Amino acid sequence: MHPFDWLIIVGYLAWVIGDGIRRSKNTDKVEGYFLAGRSLPWWAVGLSVMATQMSAITLVGTTGQGYDDGMRFVQFYFGLPLAMVILSVTLVPFFYRAGVFTAYEYLERRFDAKTRALASVLFLVSRGLAVGVVISAPAVVLSIVLGWNLVITAIAIGVPTTVYTMFGGVQAVTWADVKQMVVIVGGVFAAVVMLILGLPEEVGIGDALRVAGASGRLTTIDFSLDPNETYTFWSGLLGGLFLMLGYFGCDQSQVQRYLTAKSVDAGRRSLLMSAFWKIPLQALILLTGVLVFVFYLFNQPPTLFNRAHEDAIRAGSHAGEYAQIEEEFGEAFEARRAAASVMISARDSGDATAAAAARAAYVASQDRLQEVRLRAEAVAAVAVPNLDLGDDDYNDVNYVFPTFITTQLPIGLVGLLIAAIFAAAMSSIAAELNALSASTVIDLYRRHLRPGATDRHYLVVSKLSTAFWGVFATVFALYAANLGSLIEVVNQVGSYFYGSLLGVFGLAIVFPRATGTGAFWGLLSGMGVVALVEATSEISFIWYNVIGAAVVIVVGLALSAVDRPADAN
Amino acid sequence: MSTPSSDPSDAPRLFDTRGDQPLGRTYVAVLIVEAVTLVALWFFSSYFTGS
Numbered sequence: 001m002h003p004f005d006w007l008i009i010v011g012y013l014a015w016v017i018g019d020g021i022r023r024s025k026n027t028d029k030v031e032g033y034f035l036a037g038r039s040l041p042w043w044a045v046g047l048s049v050m051a052t053q054m055s056a057i058t059l060v061g062t063t064g065q066g067y068d069d070g071m072r073f074v075q076f077y078f079g080l081p082l083a084m085v086i087l088s089v090t091l092v093p094f095f096y097r098a099g100v101f102t103a104y105e106y107l108e109r110r111f112d113a114k115t116r117a118l119a120s121v122l123f124l125v126s127r128g129l130a131v132g133v134v135i136s137a138p139a140v141v142l143s144i145v146l147g148w149n150l151v152i153t154a155i156a157i158g159v160p161t162t163v164y165t166m167f168g169g170v171q172a173v174t175w176a177d178v179k180q181m182v183v184i185v186g187g188v189f190a191a192v193v194m195l196i197l198g199l200p201e202e203v204g205i206g207d208a209l210r211v212a213g214a215s216g217r218l219t220t221i222d223f224s225l226d227p228n229e230t231y232t233f234w235s236g237l238l239g240g241l242f243l244m245l246g247y248f249g250c251d252q253s254q255v256q257r258y259l260t261a262k263s264v265d266a267g268r269r270s271l272l273m274s275a276f277w278k279i280p281l282q283a284l285i286l287l288t289g290v291l292v293f294v295f296y297l298f299n300q301p302p303t304l305f306n307r308a309h310e311d312a313i314r315a316g317s318h319a320g321e322y323a324q325i326e327e328e329f330g331e332a333f334e335a336r337r338a339a340a341s342v343m344i345s346a347r348d349s350g351d352a353t354a355a356a357a358a359r360a361a362y363v364a365s366q367d368r369l370q371e372v373r374l375r376a377e378a379v380a381a382v383a384v385p386n387l388d389l390g391d392d393d394y395n396d397v398n399y400v401f402p403t404f405i406t407t408q409l410p411i412g413l414v415g416l417l418i419a420a421i422f423a424a425a426m427s428s429i430a431a432e433l434n435a436l437s438a439s440t441v442i443d444l445y446r447r448h449l450r451p452g453a454t455d456r457h458y459l460v461v462s463k464l465s466t467a468f469w470g471v472f473a474t475v476f477a478l479y480a481a482n483l484g485s486l487i488e489v490v491n492q493v494g495s496y497f498y499g500s501l502l503g504v505f506g507l508a509i510v511f512p513r514a515t516g517t518g519a520f521w522g523l524l525s526g527m528g529v530v531a532l533v534e535a536t537s538e539i540s541f542i543w544y545n546v547i548g549a550a551v552v553i554v555v556g557l558a559l560s561a562v563d564r565p566a567d568a569n
Numbered sequence: 570m571s572t573p574s575s576d577p578s579d580a581p582r583l584f585d586t587r588g589d590q591p592l593g594r595t596y597v598a599v600l601i602v603e604a605v606t607l608v609a610l611w612f613f614s615s616y617f618t619g620s
Contacts, residue, residue, distance in 0.1 A: 078603075082603075206617075209617040212617070213619075218613065219614055220610040220611065221607070265590045265592070272596075279603065279607075280606060283610065
């Protein structure tokens, strides 16, 4: 990488850390540290909400999905605007007026201490692991693509984030998020412009999109009712609605964002920013991946995007077989490039019959290239040492966009895009560390271990807790590599518990007769049934949220009906 | 800081609109923008995917 690109990355890191430490002067109380004294403007909180949800996995994994699978993934977010409206009407004013630091604090007011502690521990375990994955995603990819040491890369992401979050609290997190969103969106737009400029002279943007469309990569809406299909209109609208209600309504890393707003209306408006912009932004990121696919229609891509795996195969006993596959891949690429050019020319000629034949030939050439690539992936699955795939197929989609950045973009833009990947990772990690610390201190330490201490004591413990979670996440990140498509892993982790948490908050708020015993066992039952469904069926993970919420409410109400006579005494 | 209480009546109400600015038009705008976005995505997909 060119020194100028290094300068951009180092400058970005220094800017974020320096500004975070500068803001530590305004956080001398626990309420200031975790809630910014409820003083932040709606637009800053709104950008922080979006930055928290958009991790490096969004940039790296989603562009990879756009390249490999097209734009179908955009359906995953169809329930988000509806969820934001529902939360703006219900939970945002509800939490804000309850005067709580954490969402789980309310569960003790409504039910009992054990339900609050269980919800808090579930959040700490799942989010603590997830933040490790959020660090490992860019660390693994950048270390391989740029040839950096994995441990140093993980530390370069985890330590600066921990430092500014620890000293600056939620003020630093939020204002860093604002800057990071500018870097991320600017980086994506720069990549799109470069991709369009990088098309061959005879290929217009319309031609490029038609070629991508012919290979199925521009399919955005699928009305299939198959529950085993993850990305459909219905799973996105209904399953996604429950997932987003759970994530934005019950996950402390998001609840804490809008609790920092200076009024209820500011909190609402901060969420509604995502309602307006999330789907278009996600579509743009997926389209970036599709444009990378188009770029590699006319410029030969590597057979596998994971350079380290290619090197390992070439150095092992499968080297001969892989060399043969690479040769076939080169021939298949040339055939596809020619077929794509013929398809564009045939369409321009106006001859419908010739255009249809050329399109069919192009689709066949794409299938042939894909068949060769699958053979290469099959070799990688057996030839790469220490590759623990479990039940998953080999995939290298997370390496597509970083490979494009580092091999095709000019000096300066490489640094900007790498900084954007850092920014995306750090914005999510910082908010999650701050939320993990809040739940640890407010829900567990202050409630069970050391009640009645001074505010200064809790502030010191809060900073130490932030440091602990930062170190834990960074260390865990080193073990979280090779987990398949990382964006799905994180979404799956969330789906195991978001639905059940949503169910217990539903019991608390909508059903006055629900009791603490019903809520506690209902929550455990919801988690148990989701685990059972995951183990015994092929139902897509996006439906786990609906199942978990429904089980918690049904079991919770049933047990409450039995429990109520004793409660009434 | 909040004080734990076992009385559910202490809890704020779910649909509590005291002192709120009316955001009804914004909510309708969200739904209209989503509908328009989905229709636009469908047209985009159909236009470039069809032969």
